[in-house]
Amino acid sequence: MDWEQIWKLVALPDNVPIVLLLVLLPFYLWMAFSQAFKNDRLIARLEADPDLRKTHHRTTFPHHPSWAPTVHVWPHLLKREFIAMIIVTAFMIVWSICLDAPLEEPANPNLTMNPSKAPWYFLGLQELLVYFDPWIAGVVLPSIILGGLMAIPYIDTNPLGNGYYTWKQRKFAVGTFLFGFIVLWVVMVVIGTFIRGPGWLWFWPGQTWDHHRVDHEVNYDLHAYFGIEGTWPTFFFGLGFLLALGGITGALTHLFLKKCYPRMLQSMSKLQYIVMMQFWVFQIIVVVKVIARLVFHVKNFWVTPWFNV
Amino acid sequence: MATETSKKNSAPADASSVPKDPIEHGSLLWPAFLSVVALLISGAWALYDEGFVRRPYKRIQKDWVHEIAPKAYDGLRSNSAKDSARVLASDEYKSLKAAADAASAAVAPTKAALQDELVNAVLPRIKVLSEPVKVAKSEAAAFVYRAEHAGADGDTEKQRRYLNELKKVKDRQVTLRFPGEEKPVSWNYDQMTSEFTRLKQLQGDLQGQMAAVGRAADEAKARLDEFVKRQSRAIDPAALDSLDSGLDSFIYEVKQIHVKTGTGPGEEFVDRCETCHLGVRSPVELTLADVQGRKEFTSHPHPELLKTHDPERFGCSPCHGGNGIGLTSIEKAHGRYKHWLWPLPYKENIEAGCVQCHQTDQFLTQATTLNQGREIFFERGCWGCHPYKGFNPEADELKSMQQALASTVERMARTEIEVGRLTEVAENSDSSPEQVEAAYAKTPAERQKLHLAATERVEIEKAIAGLKLETKKVGPNLNEVTTKLKPEWLVPWLLDPRAFRPDTKMPRFRLDNEQALAVAAYLWQNAKPAALRDAEEGDPENGQKLLITRGCLACHQVETDEFELIGNDFAANLSRVGEKATFDYLASWIQNPKLHNSMATMPNLRLSDQDARDIAAWLVTKKAEGATYSSSEQALTFLTNKALFGEGERLVKHLGCAGCHQINGLEAEGVIGVELTQEGSKPLERLDFGTQTHAFKHMQDPRHEDRHSQYDHKGFFENKLRNPEIWDKGRMFASWFDRTRMPSFWPRPDEPGYAENKAAIEQDIDAVTTFILGSVDAAIPPALQFAPQGLQKDLRDGWWVVKKYNCQGCHQILPGETPPLWNLPIYQDGAGFEGVPGLNGRPPTLVGQGSRVDPDWFSNFLANPALTDDPEAFHGNGVRKGLMVRMPTYDLSERERSKLVRFFAAMAKLTDSYSRPLVAKLKGDELDVARAVFTGGDCSNCHLLGGEVAINPETTYAPSFEPLAARIRPTWTKKWITEPNSVIPGTAMPAIFEKNAAGQWKIKPMNETAKGRLGPDLLAKLAAYEGDHADLLVRYFAAWDEDEAAFHRMKRAETGK
Structure with missing residues (x-):
């Protein structure tokens, strides 16, 4: 175990946000879920009370049946935000005193650094470059992510959960978001930061980052596993595979939603449903591809003369 | 609104029994208070950090101002008092002081008279005139300007008006009262200015005269000062006082040198080294002891280097490396951290900084370590495997010359064929008249081409012959x-x-x-x-x-x-x-x-x-x-x-x-090693530490406390030189041929021979490391880089030849150096060995050689030091025939000989090209008198006349007169024969002249034997001669020939000596 290597990565000023993320993310998850569960229990209790059932009441803690369900932004929210602002400012000052900007030597186009890493918040996208063609990982996928984020308010029209934490009332929405955020962003960033060493090779935590490490790893296109050759056979095989994968994912999702959230399905328009399903399937395929590459050494699902997926 | 809503929705319970909503009514006083306190603390911390933590130099400056500098100056003051007492008491001081006083006393009356005239007659008049002249001139100039511009605008009316004004100014009468004159005078513009000009010229003349009169006195004073300076640390108490008072007004700030040589990238930088190194340019020398062991405060150890590399012009970091801007910590400022590419070299490698500009200088007067490193690189043949700019350029030149030769030969052959064809056409009876005419027209041009190519070929062949002579290999020829x-x-x-x-x-x-x-x-x-x-x-x-x-x-x-x-x-x-x-x-x-x-x-x-x-x-x-x-x-x-x-x-x-060796069939083998010309700036990642990367990253340098990692260029070069195989350790090779090829040049630390010679070996390794470490792609502004021309270039070129042939093995080239040969026991004072006369048997010093000998003669001598092709005389020296030690024949190329000749001229700082001065022939009795001086001075006692049959090496070690006239520059001869000891201190040449009252050099009184040798007739002529004997002898030598040698030989045979 190379503790020094671990310490170097953890202590690098560049990586401080990610180290903080690793601590803060579980903390806020715990906080959010514990409040959400508490609120869910409160809601259940209120729902069970025939007197209160029909009245408009506060569904979050601190709770008293006679307290107003909402309070004004000014001053109640703003004064809290102001204190938060002061605390964050103090924290940033301390941070800037303790950690200097991690400047390095002047850039030398003849000698790029190894590993050459993007800013920490882009490392998830950079990590995707391992699995996809650059134009897919760098252009198509970010566009889909942005598009998906923009589409959320139009897909998710459920008014429950506004202003308070809840799990019960928005299981699918919260679950999908956490999947996308943690698996596709946080985990990718963490891999890109702590796992990918010189040559973008996979170094487990504690392994020394050796610039001269020699490794043997060969990936094959999916069709090679099935002994398919030739441009067009592979083209159609890959296309068929992707369509099948998308179809199966979509069908399973549909069955799942139908069984667990029939009301949600009913409330969605056709357009909302199609858009949601598109993004959902894309998200799943990306994860499947990542796993297929890491575990099964599959280079590409779909090989065409112009691009590969 | 909030209360309204709450009223509407609240249960109709008793309002007093309902607890208050903590969100609406809870107090945030404490969180607010604590967070504001946190903000204030962090703000205060930021200020403290900015003011002190980020400016550690303030503490250092405080130490300097309050502790180190005052003590150092006090210590120096007391030392200087002791020093000056000692110096003032010494005999040499007294005699120099007496000479200086006498000289100044001698000129005092003249000087006083001149001074008197200046002060009493000239300066007061100037004083009276200067203000009115200034006013009038500027007024006139203003009107001239206006008139010119009015003319340019075409406004002749205006122009006329201004010219009128100008005339008025010039005609205006100014009343002046000169001191010592009773009546005031009234002068116009021209009178004033002409008198003013005259007075100014007079002032200049008088001052010039005073300087000329006082020159001897000034020189004596300068000699005295020089002596005092040399003898003591020469600290002027007044200088110390001014330094002391400087401390009172010390400003705590970043002290920086801003170097700007241009506007392009890399032509401007800032060095803040003197923010902490406050004593580095101190006008008084501060040793480690003076500053109580605080290394950062000592003055620069080589102030003479700073004279040629003025910090105001060069800054610090171009030579020393380090991050000139950095001030936050010692490591950062010295650039000794991962991301600074030009770290301050450690002490043993400090001269690495010289290489970037002086890469092709074979020798630098101040850089001992670097010289040693380069010498090792040269002598041990590192360049046999590793190409390095400037080493072995002959091989490349030879290659390109041979290519040029081949192409010229081919061109000649083609032209010859063409000429042949044209001739055939012209001679063929079947050719049409037009064809013949065309052939006639073309032939001269082709023949011209052929001729030019032939000339070119001769030139190239000559160059190739020279290059072949110049090309050397370190090792012996293995073909025999x-x-x-x-x-x-x-x-x-x-x-x-x-x-x-x-x-x-x-x-x-x-x-x-x-x-x-x-x-x-x-x-x-x-x-x-x-x-x-x-x-x-x-x-x-x-x-x-x-x-x-x-x-x-x-x-x-x-x-x-x-x-x-x-x-x-x-x-x-x-x-x-x-x-x-x-x-x-x-x-x-x-x-x-x-x-x-x-x-x-x-x-x-x-x-x-x-x-x-x-x-x-x-x-x-x-x-x-x-x-x-x-x-x-x-x-x-x-x-x-x-x-x-x-x-x-x-x-x-x-x-x-x-x-390194000549081997049959391998003449065209390429070099096998990596080029080292810029090895020092190779990215560290490209130096392969192999399996030892990790170990070297954590390897403390036993010599330097602050060097905790040897994973750097220094570590790579040093350890590779110590043990070339080191980076192979722990690696598995498919074949022996994949291993490092570099052989070991010193015993490795684990081999016998290392322990006994450790100090010498490590010094060699440090020297070579310094050289390689400094071999970088220079990052300093081009304007600061050294591009020698003229004498400096001659020196640079010459040192290569001098080092290549080990001239310094026998000859002293730099004043004060001792050639290894001079160290032999047989050349020590009083030693005698097989006819070697001790000290006088040594090869001659070449200090001053450039001003001594005629360049053409010197070049010929270098080509054939025997100065003859006579097979008998060939086995001897051409000049110092009596010396046992032999000046060998080096087979130098013409280029090398000319480099050597120019080198010695440059060493003697001779800037002008030399042509033999015309020396007046001896007239009338002069020849007799000159011969008398020659005989009376007993010149042929040590100097051979030429043509002697038997030579006694114990007495005739001096240069032979045989090549005298051609060899010696007459300009040098007089200085030599009159004051030999000031030309070559410690020379065996006696001073045979002394100065008489009229400042003429006359031969010293002779003893009876010498008088007897001359005879009364010549003695009388000698006594009657009114001129300078030394001048006469110079002219006599300039016309020296075989007849004169024969004359003296005959004379000597007659007198039996």
Whole structure:
């Protein structure tokens, strides 16, 4: 175990946000879920009370049946935000005193650094470059992510959960978001930061980052596993595979939603449903591809003369 | 609103029983208070951090101002008092002081008179005039300006008006009252200005006269000051006081030098080193003791370097490296952290900074370590494998010249064919008139081309011949090993050259026995026997004497019967050469090395056959006691084993043997090593520490407390030099040929021989490391880089030749240096050995050589130091015929000779091109008088006249007069004959003249024998001569010829001396 290597990565000023993320993310998850569960229990209790059932009441803690369900932004929210602002400012000052900007030597186009890493918040996208063609990982996928984020308010029209934490009332929405955020962003960033060493090779935590490490790893296109050759056979095989994968994912999702959230399905328009399903399937395929590459050494699902997926 | 909503929705319960909503009514006082406190604390911390933590230099400056500097100045003040008391009491001071006082007293009256005139007659008038003249001039100038511009605008009316004004100004009468004159005068513009100009000229004249009159006094004073400065640390108490008061007004700030040489990128930088290094440019020297051991406050150890590299112009970091802007910590400022590419070198490598500008300078006066490193790089043949700009340029030039020759030859051939064709057309009766005419028209141009190409070819061939002479290899020619070597010696040598000769230049290759056999077999079978004459026996006793006295030891070392190991390590140590070489070969080699190795540096000492045989006869007796070799025929069968040839050849090629040795068939082998010209700026990642990267990242340097990692350039070079194999450690190779090829040049730390010589070896390694470390792609502004021209370029070029041929083995070239040969016991004062007259038997000093000899003559002398082709006289020196030690013949190319001549001229700072001055011929009695001075001065006592048959080396060590007129610059002669000791301190040349009252040089009074030699007639003429004897002798020498030599020889024969 190379503790020094671990310490170097953890202590690098560049990586401080990610180290903080690793601590803060579980903390806020715990906080959010514990409040959400508490609120869910409160809601259940209120729902069970025939007197209160029909009245408009506060569904979050601190709770008293006679307290107003909402309070004004000014001053109640703003004064809290102001204190938060002061605390964050103090924290940033301390941070800037303790950690200097991690400047390095002047850039030398003849000698790029190894590993050459993007800013920490882009490392998830950079990590995707391992699995996809650059134009897919760098252009198509970010566009889909942005598009998906923009589409959320139009897909998710459920008014429950506004202003308070809840799990019960928005299981699918919260679950999908956490999947996308943690698996596709946080985990990718963490891999890109702590796992990918010189040559973008996979170094487990504690392994020394050796610039001269020699490794043997060969990936094959999916069709090679099935002994398919030739441009067009592979083209159609890959296309068929992707369509099948998308179809199966979509069908399973549909069955799942139908069984667990029939009301949600009913409330969605056709357009909302199609858009949601598109993004959902894309998200799943990306994860499947990542796993297929890491575990099964599959280079590409779909090989065409112009691009590969 | 909120209350309204809550009222509407609240249950109709009793309002007083409902608890208050903490969100609406809870107090945030404490969180607000605490967070504001946190903000204030962090803000205060930020201020403190900015003011003190980020400016650690403030503490250092405080130490300097309040503690170190005042104490240092106090200490210096008391030292200087003691010092000056000592100096003032010394005799030399007193005599210099007396001379200075006398000189100033001598000129005092004249000076006072001049001063009087200046102060009383000139300056007061100037004072009266200067203001009115200034006013009038500027007024006039203003009107001239306005008039000009009015004219330019075409406004003639205005112009006329201004010209009128101008006239008024010029006509205006100004009343002036000069001191000492009763009536005031009234002058117009022209009168005032002309008088003012006259007075100013007068003032200049008077001041000039005063300076001229006082020059002798000033010089005496300067000598006195110089003496005081040299003797004491020469600290002026007044200077210390001003430094002290400077401390009172010290400002705590960043002290920086801003260098801007242009506007382009990399032409501007800032160095803040002096923010902490406050004493570095101190006008008084501050040693470590003065500043109480605080290294950061000492003054620069080489202030004379700062004179040529003024920090205001060069800054600090261009030479020293480090991050000139950095101030936050010592590591950062010195650039000793991962991301700064130009760290401050450690002390032993500090001269690395010189290389970037002085990369092609073979010698730098101040850089001892660097010179040593470069010398090792040069002498041990590192450049045989590693190309390095400036080393061995002849090989490349030769290649391009040979290509040029080939293309010229081809062009000639083509043109010849064309000429032939045209001739044929012209002569063919079948040709039409037009064809013939065309052929006639074209032929002259073609012939012209042919002629030009032929001229070009001659030039190229000449250059090639010169380059062939210049091209050297470090090692011997291996094409004659069968003739030269004893076969049994070869394999043990190849296995470990240092075992045979600990100080050999040959590095140790890590060959196993099989490989050594193969290499030996290849060399043996690849060699061609050398053509030798059958050498007769020699006399080893005489040989030994010759070896000691002829100058062999300027390059070689050997253990002699009489003395311990003596000589120089420029060439091989000969103490065991008898185990290695055959007598016949040695005899022939010593007589003419070029015959056997065209690339040998060893010169031809012009020894006679017999002398060469004698030396060889002694050398073959030089063997180590108890050295044994298995020389049976059976043990040596491998040498002729054809099966080994291929493997041997592969090894020889792989190991780059041809980089240092001439080997048949491998003349065109390329170099095998990596180019080192810019190795120091190679990215660290490209220096492969192999499996030891991690270990070296954590390896403390025992020499430097603050160097916790050896994973840097210094660590790589140093450790590789110590043990070339080091980065192979722990790696697995498919074949032996994948391993590091670099041989070891010193015993490795785990080998015998390291421990005993550790200090010397480590010093060598430091020196080479310094050289390589400094070999970088210079990042400093181009305007600051050194691009020598004129004398400086001559010096740079010359040093290469001087070092290449080891001129400094025999001759003193820099004042004060001691050539190794001068250190021999036979050349010590009072020593005598086989006709060598001790001190006077040494090869001459060449300090001042440039101003001494005629350049044309010098060049000829370098081509043939015997100055004759006469086979008899050839085995001797051309100038110092009496010296036992021999100036050898070097086969220098014309270019090298001219470089040497220019080098010595540049050393003597001679900027003008030289042409022989015309010297007035001797007239009337002058010849007789000159001869009388010559005889009376007893010149021929030490100097040979030329044409002598027997020479006594004990007395006639001085230069022969034979080449006198052509050799010596007449401009130099007078200084030499009158004050020889000031030209070459400690010379054996006596001063035969003294100055008389009129400042003329006259020959010193002679004793009776000398008078007797002259005879009364000549004595009378001598006494009657009114001129300067030294001048006369100079003119006499300038016209010296064989007749004069003959005259004096005859005269000497008559007088019996």
